[in-house]
Amino acid sequence: MTVGTERPAKIHPLIEKYVRPERMPHLACPGCGIGNVIHAVLQVMDDLKLDPTNTVWVQGVGCSSRITYTRYKGDNIDAHHGRIYGVATGLKLARPDMNFILFTGDGDTGSIGGNHFIHACRRNLDVTALMFNNGIYGMTGGQVAPTTPFKGTTTTTPYGNLEDPFDMCKLAEAAGAAYVARWTSMPKHFNGLVRSIKNGIQVKGFSYIEIMLPCTTQFGRYVLKTEDMGKNIKYIEDCTCLATQADKLSPEERAGKMLLGEFVRREDRSGIAERYYELLDRVGGKE
Numbered sequence: 001m002t003v004g005t006e007r008p009a010k011i012h013p014l015i016e017k018y019v020r021p022e023r024m025p026h027l028a029c030p031g032c033g034i035g036n037v038i039h040a041v042l043q044v045m046d047d048l049k050l051d052p053t054n055t056v057w058v059q060g061v062g063c064s065s066r067i068t069y070t071r072y073k074g075d076n077i078d079a080h081h082g083r084i085y086g087v088a089t090g091l092k093l094a095r096p097d098m099n100f101i102l103f104t105g106d107g108d109t110g111s112i113g114g115n116h117f118i119h120a121c122r123r124n125l126d127v128t129a130l131m132f133n134n135g136i137y138g139m140t141g142g143q144v145a146p147t148t149p150f151k152g153t154t155t156t157t158p159y160g161n162l163e164d165p166f167d168m169c170k171l172a173e174a175a176g177a178a179y180v181a182r183w184t185s186m187p188k189h190f191n192g193l194v195r196s197i198k199n200g201i202q203v204k205g206f207s208y209i210e211i212m213l214p215c216t217t218q219f220g221r222y223v224l225k226t227e228d229m230g231k232n233i234k235y236i237e238d239c240t241c242l243a244t245q246a247d248k249l250s251p252e253e254r255a256g257k258m259l260l261g262e263f264v265r266r267e268d269r270s271g272i273a274e275r276y277y278e279l280l281d282r283v284g285g286k287e
């Protein structure tokens, strides 16, 4: 991971508004897709006029989490690796009036935190989880993740990954999430991503938004065996397809592609925080 040393001469107004100046520049490697996703989040904050004093950012551990760490002007809470949903559950139960936006990686949510993730969906915890899917463990040096493609070489699968990657959107849907969508960090999906993050925040219940993004440093080096940013971005382009366009592809063209779009939007179930406060009202335990 490259650590920037100089502040750019011109700062984007959204960064001025929501990011602590002393914590600039950010830490992502050149060509990483994480920055575009953060841009989308800041755009949503601005469009929805979310108040940073009422909107908390919660992060796990990994590149996607490290980029937000102590940079946001509002409250910013750090969870242990894989424990973001447990921490968010406590926060939401304590402050159901606040918005919680979660920043987590595919290792954080898909492997070490997988069980917590399932139960956050099942409990319909009313938070918005942004899962940064770079197909590898980025921050720790390129180990295999549950999203690494079959046969992908990583530092822990030098002869190729024996496992198939996980479709976490399907897991979220099956486990009961209220809102599920997937986009990429590419500029052509910026509007779709912004729309989904807004929907995720506005839908009452657990919202899971996955973003496929290029990790030039680890996925590029170990899986794609290239440091060429263009090839990393092309890979994301090639391995994804809009769900609305999937029918136009032949089975061979469709094979192995991750679908993009909005998959679930339902508000037919109350969430755990709502039920908890109803219970307190019923048994008279409310302060």
Ligand SMILES: Cc1ncc(C[n+]2csc(CCOP(=O)(O)OP(=O)(O)O)c2C)c(N)n1
Binding pocket: 061, 062, 063, 064, 065, 080, 081, 104, 105, 106, 107, 108, 109, 112, 132, 134, 136, 137, 138, 139, 140, 145
């Ligand atoms: C309990 C615990 N186990 C392991 C680690 C080491 N660790 C830190 S980040 C990480 C994986 C990061 O991968 P991912 O969640 O996909 O995030 P990325 O860096 O790719 O964004 C691991 C294994 C840790 N910090 N804590």
Ligand code: SF4
Binding pocket: 001, 002, 027, 028, 029, 031, 032, 033, 034, 063, 064, 134, 138, 139, 214, 215, 216, 217, 218, 219
């Ligand atoms: S996800 Fe990859 S490219 Fe992005 S900051 Fe981490 S190691 Fe660098």
